[in-house]
Amino acid sequence: MKQKHPIHVLVVDDEKPTRVLMERELPQSGCNVVVVPSGEEALQLLSRQDFDVVLLDLKMPGLGGIETLRRLRSSGTEAEVVVLTGHPGVESAVEAMKLGAYDYLTKPFKLSEVEAVLRRAAEKRKLREENIALRRIVGQGDAAAVILGESHAMRALLEMVQRVAVSHAPVLIAGETGTGKGLIAKALHQASPRAEQHFLVINCSAFQDQLLESELFGHERGAFTGATSTKAGLFEVADGGTVFLDEVAEMSPAMQAKLLQVLDTGDLRRVGGTRERRVDTRIFAATNRDLQQEVHAGRFREDLWFRLNVVSLSVPPLRERKEDIPILIEHFFRQFRVPGQQPKSLSPEALSLLVQYPWPGNVRELANTIERLVLLIPGTLIEPEDLPANIRPSVALPSEEGDPPLPLAEVERISIIRALKYTGGKKAPAARLLGIDVKTLTHKIQRYDIQI
Ligand SMILES: Nc1ncnc2c1ncn2[C@@H]1O[C@H](COP(=O)(O)OP(=O)(O)OP(=O)(O)O)[C@@H](O)[C@H]1O
Ligand SMILES: [Mg+2]
Numbered sequence: 001m002k003q004k005h006p007i008h009v010l011v012v013d014d015e016k017p018t019r020v021l022m023e024r025e026l027p028q029s030g031c032n033v034v035v036v037p038s039g040e041e042a043l044q045l046l047s048r049q050d051f052d053v054v055l056l057d058l059k060m061p062g063l064g065g066i067e068t069l070r071r072l073r074s075s076g077t078e079a080e081v082v083v084l085t086g087h088p089g090v091e092s093a094v095e096a097m098k099l100g101a102y103d104y105l106t107k108p109f110k111l112s113e114v115e116a117v118l119r120r121a122a123e124k125r126k127l128r129e130e131n132i133a134l135r136r137i138v139g140q141g142d143a144a145a146v147i148l149g150e151s152h153a154m155r156a157l158l159e160m161v162q163r164v165a166v167s168h169a170p171v172l173i174a175g176e177t178g179t180g181k182g183l184i185a186k187a188l189h190q191a192s193p194r195a196e197q198h199f200l201v202i203n204c205s206a207f208q209d210q211l212l213e214s215e216l217f218g219h220e221r222g223a224f225t226g227a228t229s230t231k232a233g234l235f236e237v238a239d240g241g242t243v244f245l246d247e248v249a250e251m252s253p254a255m256q257a258k259l260l261q262v263l264d265t266g267d268l269r270r271v272g273g274t275r276e277r278r279v280d281t282r283i284f285a286a287t288n289r290d291l292q293q294e295v296h297a298g299r300f301r302e303d304l305w306f307r308l309n310v311v312s313l314s315v316p317p318l319r320e321r322k323e324d325i326p327i328l329i330e331h332f333f334r335q336f337r338v339p340g341q342q343p344k345s346l347s348p349e350a351l352s353l354l355v356q357y358p359w360p361g362n363v364r365e366l367a368n369t370i371e372r373l374v375l376l377i378p379g380t381l382i383e384p385e386d387l388p389a390n391i392r393p394s395v396a397l398p399s400e401e402g403d404p405p406l407p408l409a410e411v412e413r414i415s416i417i418r419a420l421k422y423t424g425g426k427k428a429p430a431a432r433l434l435g436i437d438v439k440t441l442t443h444k445i446q447r448y449d450i451q452i
Contacts, residue, residue, distance in 0.1 A: 005277065006032040007122040008050070012042040012068065013057040013084065018107075022055065022114075029115050039068030046072060049274055050220050050230050051079045052122040055114070056101075058085050058092050066095060073100050076221055078129070078230040080121035084109070129232040130198075145187035147180065148331055151321035157184070157313060164311045165191035170263075172248075172308045173286040175315030177429070178364030181286040184315060185244045194282060197241030200234045205250035212255055214271050216243075217262070223272025235268055239279045248285040248308065249294050253301070260304045283308065317432075318359040318366065325355045328363060332370035342380045344373070349384050357391045360429040390422050413448045416441070425452040 009031045011022045019035040026033045034051070036042050040063050042054065054072070058065030069081055080102040085093050093104040102121045105113060147158060164171055165188050173181045182201070189199040202215055210224060218233030234243050245251075251259065262268045263283065267276040285308045294300035318325065329351070333344060346354070359365050369388065377386045384392060406414075419430040431441040445452070 006030050007118055008032045008052045008275070009034070009055060009118060010042060010045065010051040010053070010079070011035040011055045012037075012039060012060075012065075013055075014038060014060040015057070018057070018084075021111075025111050026114070026118075031115075031118060039063035039065065039071075042068060043071055043075070046077050046079065047075065047222070050270070052125050053102075053118050054079045054081045055118075056081055056083050058083050058096065066092060066099065069096055069099050069101060076229045078125065078221070080125045082117050082121055130237050145183050145190055147183055147187055148327050149321065149324045150327060151316075151323040153316045153321045154324060157315065160313055161188055162191055164188070164313070166193065167311070168282055169310040170283040170285065170308050171310070172291070172312040173284065173315065174291065174312065175286075175288065176317045176360075176362055176432070177288045178362035179315040179317055180363050181288075181315055182244075182246065184313060185246075185284045185286060188284060189242045189244075192242070192282070194241050198238040199242050199244065200238045201244045201246060202234055203246045204255075205247040209252050209255055210271075212251070213258060216259070217268050217270055218273070219271035220273045223270070227272070230270075233268070233270065235262065235279050235281045236277060238281045240281070242282040242284060245283065245285040247287060249287040249289040249291055249300060256301045256304050260301060260307060263304075263307045318362045322355050325359075325366070326351065328366055329354060329370060332367050333374065335367075336371045336374040338374065341374075344377065344380050344382060346382045347384070350382050350387060353384055353387060353391055358433060360423065360432045390418075409448075412444065413450070416444055416448065417450060420445075420450070420452055 007030065009022075009026060011019055011033060013019050013022075013035070014037050016037075019037065023033050023035050034045070034049075036045060039056075039060060042056070043063075046054070054077075056065050056069060060068075063071075065083060069083070072079075072081065081096075081100070083093060083096040083101045083104045084107055085104055086107050093106075096104060102124060103117050105117060147154070147161075149155065149158070161184060171185075171188060173184055175181050185201075186199065189195060202212075204212060207215060213219075214223070214227070214231065214233065216233050216235055218231050218236055219227050221227060221230045245259075262279075266280070267278050269276055291300055291305055291309070295302045295305050318328075329346070337343060354366075354369075361368075369391070372388070373382055373386065415434060416430070419433045420427075422433065423429040427438050427441055427445075431438045434441065436444075444450075
């Protein structure tokens with residue numbers, strides 16, 4: 001019974017010879033064994049400690065096996081239970097199965113039988129936890145990641161992806177929002193030796209500390225209010241595969257410290273848990289912030305940054321690789337095409353406007369724009385006037401020859417208001433649209449007394 005992690009087994013039997021035998025023999029086949037002589041003690045221990053499998057004798061004085069099983073199930077313990085029956089007591093074995101036992105063994109049994117059933121029970125528990133975890137995962141999907149791009153920058157990036165995919169090193173993916181960081185991460189995993197294993201994505205900004213910690217590392221039952229059952233964390237479930245930490249810069253200092261510890265040692269402990277689990281999970285992380293700057297500002301741990309940044313990839317913004325825009329447009333026209341509808345195309349003027357536009361929301365904004373055009377424009381040829389107002393040439397600023405010129409400060413003020421309106425009040429993309437940094441923008445907003 002060779003396997004990577006020991007199976008944690010609790011043996012509950014009032015007969016000393018059985019306890020001694022199990023305690024002596026099972027560790028040789030990769031089990032970690034604890035023995036107790038009664039149902040009462042078993043329940044007590046299970047409320048504090050997690051086991052994979054409970055080997056439960058049915059015939060015991062005091063709290064009998066069946067009653068122990070009943071209480072154990074209603075307490076929410078995740079362990080699988082294998083019952084031991086003395087004589088061919090098939091009836092109670094059937095009852096135990098009805099109560100949720102995984103299997104039963106009839107005494108006297110061979111050790112090889114015990115080992116086989118333990119291994120199957122532990123495997124079942126693992127699968128069950130994986131299924132639960134998989135249902136929680138966002139952004140999971142088996143479709144191959146298709147990354148389009150003919151620009152020099154994208155070609156160089158894709159070459160890097162192929163090159164670094166084969167190692168087991170962490171990869172840090174940086175880039176503005178919507179540039180394709182998620183897609184790159186998926187492609188990296190698919191090109192890696194871990195492709196057949198899990199690729200699990202977690203958005204670090206979407207959880208409070210405690211929940212994030214429990215998502216990543218798992219928790220034991222009762223570890224905190226609401227932890228009604230044991231849960232395996234993503235690192236554990238993705239063992240052998242990859243975990244993608246999206247928006248990693250949003251992690252709190254406390255979580256950063258915890259993550260660093262796991263990366264340093266390769267061992268993790270569930271929240272409220274007592275045992276260390278060794279995992280072999282590859283880490284990808286992504287951020288749309290300048291992580292180095294976050295480190296300088298004291299918001300991100302430098303040691304964690306070093307750990308994550310073994311290999312770093314930077315996805316260029318779309319405005320710096322305008323050559324990619326036409327193929328992406330074509331791709332999204334195909335992707336969003338309504339079945340039965342005539343394929344649409346762009347007039348050269350419309351295409352040229354889309355290429356000129358700075359795309360502060362990058363590829364995602366482009367995809368959304370095309371999707372809207374496909375749905376909303378009735379004809380097959382899309383003209384400039386069909387494009388969203390922000391992409392069409394400016395009409396807000398007076399440009400008529402005969403109009404008196406505006407003071408430059410007024411032009412600036414109008415541009416800032418337009419940019420903020422366009423980004424829904426978000427400063428970072430607005431600053432990018434305006435070609436200035438956020439600090440300058442903030443300063444000007446104050447100076448012109450602009451209400452966001
Ligand atoms: N090069 C590309 N080829 C094809 N599709 C792309 C490309 N880049 C991005 N996309 C698509 O654009 C959308 C946005 O990409 P993605 O979610 O990977 O960006 P992101 O950088 O992770 O964004 P955020 O910072 O908001 O998380 C996705 O639908 C993705 O499939
Ligand atoms: Mg993303």
